[in-house]
Amino acid sequence: MAREQDTQGMDYLVSLPRRVVTVYLPVLVFLVVLLFPFYWMVVTSFKPNEELISREANPFWIVAPTLAHFKRLLFQTEYPQWMWNTMLVAVVATFLSLAASVLAAYAIERLRFRGARETGLAIFLAYLVPPSILFIPLAAMVFRLGLFDTKFALILTYPTFLVPFATWLLMGYFRSIPYELEECALIDGASRWQILTKIILPLAVPGLISAGIFAFTLSWNEFIYALTFIQSSEQKTVPVGVVTELVEGDVYHWGALMAGALLGSVPVAIVYSFFVEYYVAGMTGAVKE
Amino acid sequence: MASVTLKDVRKAFGSTPVVHGVSVEILDGEFAVLVGPSGCGKSTLLRMIAGLEEITGGAIEIGGRVVNDVLPKERDIAMVFQNYALYPHMTVADNMGFSLKLAKRPRQEIEDRVREAAKILGLTEYLERYPRQLSGGQRQRVAMGRAIVRNPQVFLFDEPLSNLDAKLRVQMRTEIKELHQRLKTTSIYVTHDQIEAMTMADKIVVMNAGRVEQIGAPLELYDDPANLFVAGFIGSPAMNFLPGRVVANGAGLAVELGGGVRVAAPRVQAPLAPGREVTVGVRPEHFAVSAQGVPAEVIVVEPTGADTQIFCNLAGVEVSAVVRERHAFRPGEAIRLAPQLAYLFDPGNGARIR
Missing domain, CATH: 2.40.50.140 (Nucleic acid-binding proteins)
Structure with missing residues (x-):
């Protein structure tokens, strides 16, 4: 009897049928829901046009896979250029935003200046203004500054939503770093700048990485600003380029569209897979001594 | 080494006064313990001596120099924190040498001084480890090592033993006292534990509600308490x-x-x-x-x-x-x-x- 009680807890997972019902089945359902769009994208990008349009063919399978869509995408459109633009814009915007956010978050969280709380709140409110409204005044500014149809238009406007987001994420992370460490460093003779670079930032690496990944993903997928501030094909980013150049009137080049989406999601997937552990640690916070 | 003199030191957080005019004279080489129940202002007082809290009124002198507006790093003090405050991303050696590195001392000198301190504290074989790989007592020693390496005029201890278990606390108590007898650096030690105060101190400052109740050698306080508070606080079991x-x-x-x-x-x-x-x-x-x-x-x-x-x-x-x-x-x-x-x-x- 006693033994039975001791081995309670996660015991219900032990027998196989139970495990199937309680663990594997829900996970499977979840995976199908999440991965089906991805599967659809992959299948479509390798399907020849005849199969895509055919009413008889099995929509979930390919009989004669082809690379024709990829060929079209890579050699008949400016896709490689879009890819490069997106990469450049996302990386530069992310780094600019992180640099600004680190300073903002540290100042708000640790310098305790008058009005720090209000500043933090104001930054958060800025995040709540939707880009679909903000793009109108921003467009006017972009025109005045002569940045229309340049990558700078995107590099400088993306931080408007990246900085508030990253600042809030980093504020939470900085808060989890014990205050005594800074006081100790202060007595050890460190300046504020040295405390930030030698104590806080090394400890905040998981937070920086998760903020960085988030900022990168948001910039990579951004659509409205890229659509409005960019006109010429060679300056476009992947999300805009694919939609504007591969849809001709009412003709959707589904195969090439999906191939573009597939290739476009690869860099993000790679970034995530490298840093997934840091990412989780960053979201859950806490520095362990 | 230096004496520490507090003259009518006051502290208020906003309009709430927490330290009401404390005057204490700590002699060169003395081991002084600030003791009192929690919330009596003893930690605040220590932090004011360290320069981590601003002083609302009065004067603090270290070695005859008024340090009211001197930055912590220029006060020539070292502090041991309650939760050790070791830098988790640095090895023991880097933790101990951090202040010297910031002071841009030559690498060889840093290494020598860290080794010397590690030898005193029995940490030589742990120098390459990280704080998370150490036990509570070892972390405590590293925190002290960090203070020793700097060879400061004054050591400040903020309840350094309260995170240790009872047995280790007694052992570390002795170690700190031995260390003080060896280095003879002026030390100010904050604790709420009157046994720690009695066993370690040359001079005890009993505080209550932001005021000094009595200052004296341990046995003076025991034999000749000035008031009900000191009489009830010093001695175990209580009077x-x-x-x-x-x-x-x-x-x-x-x-x-x-x-x-x-x-x-x-x-x-x-x-x-x-x-x-x-x-x-x-x-x-x-x-x-x-x-x-x-x-x-x-x-x-x-x-x-x-x-x-x-x-x-x-x-x-x-x-x-x-x-x-x-x-x-x-x-x-x-x-x-x-x-x-x-x-x-x-x-x-x-x-x-x-």
Whole structure:
């Protein structure tokens, strides 16, 4: 009897049928829901046009896979250029935003200046203004500054939503770093700048990485600003380029569209897979001594 | 090395005063302990000496120099924090050498000084480890090593032992005291544990509610407490307090404790008029079981081996007595306790009647 009680807890997972019902089945359902769009994208990008349009063919399978869509995408459109633009814009915007956010978050969280709380709140409110409204005044500014149809238009406007987001994420992370460490460093003779670079930032690496990944993903997928501030094909980013150049009137080049989406999601997937552990640690916070 | 002088130091957080004018003189090479219940302002005072809190009023001098507006790093102090505050991303050696590195000392000198400190503290084999790989006691030593390496004028300790288990605490207590005897650096140590204060200090500063209650050597405070607070705070088990009234007793005076129990009034300089209300303080170890004593009823007997602690009801008050002899009293048994040494206090303001 006693033994039975001791081995309670996660015991219900032990027998196989139970495990199937309680663990594997829900996970499977979840995976199908999440991965089906991805599967659809992959299948479509390798399907020849005849199969895509055919009413008889099995929509979930390919009989004669082809690379024709990829060929079209890579050699008949400016896709490689879009890819490069997106990469450049996302990386530069992310780094600019992180640099600004680190300073903002540290100042708000640790310098305790008058009005720090209000500043933090104001930054958060800025995040709540939707880009679909903000793009109108921003467009006017972009025109005045002569940045229309340049990558700078995107590099400088993306931080408007990246900085508030990253600042809030980093504020939470900085808060989890014990205050005594800074006081100790202060007595050890460190300046504020040295405390930030030698104590806080090394400890905040998981937070920086998760903020960085988030900022990168948001910039990579951004659509409205890229659509409005960019006109010429060679300056476009992947999300805009694919939609504007591969849809001709009412003709959707589904195969090439999906191939573009597939290739476009690869860099993000790679970034995530490298840093997934840091990412989780960053979201859950806490520095362990 | 240096003396530390506090002159009427005050601190207020906003409009809430927390330290009300503290004046203390800590001599060069002295080990001073600030002790008091939590919230008495002792940690705030230490942080003001360190320069981590601004000073609202008064002056703090280190080595004769007023440091009110001097940055922490220029005060030539080292501080050991309650939770050690080790940098988690640095090895033990880097933790200990961090201040020297910031001071741009040559690499060889840093290495030598870190090794020297590690040797003193028995940390030589842990120099390449990270704080998370160390036990509580080892982390505590690293925190002290970090202070030693700097060779500062003053060591500040903020409840450094309160995160350790009881056995380790006793061991580290001895180690810190040994270290001080060896280095002879002026030290200021904050604790809420009066045993730590008694065992380690050259000078104890007893604080309560932002004020200094008494300053003195450990045994001075024990033998000659200035008021009820110090009398009750210093000493373990704590002093017994019995309310009473002065009455004439033949030619001399006695204190009636209630229920008609009388004890002879201790000899004091101040005039005692019959009818005056007083508080009689008797340390547990100053009670003797004796036929000449006053009647008491046993509640609980706790033998510890070395001595026996007897809780009993004396004139309606529960008191404890610690005696060397072994007694096997039963609960409810009537015994007689004779106070060998008693103190008188004014029940109004708590001041000692001498």
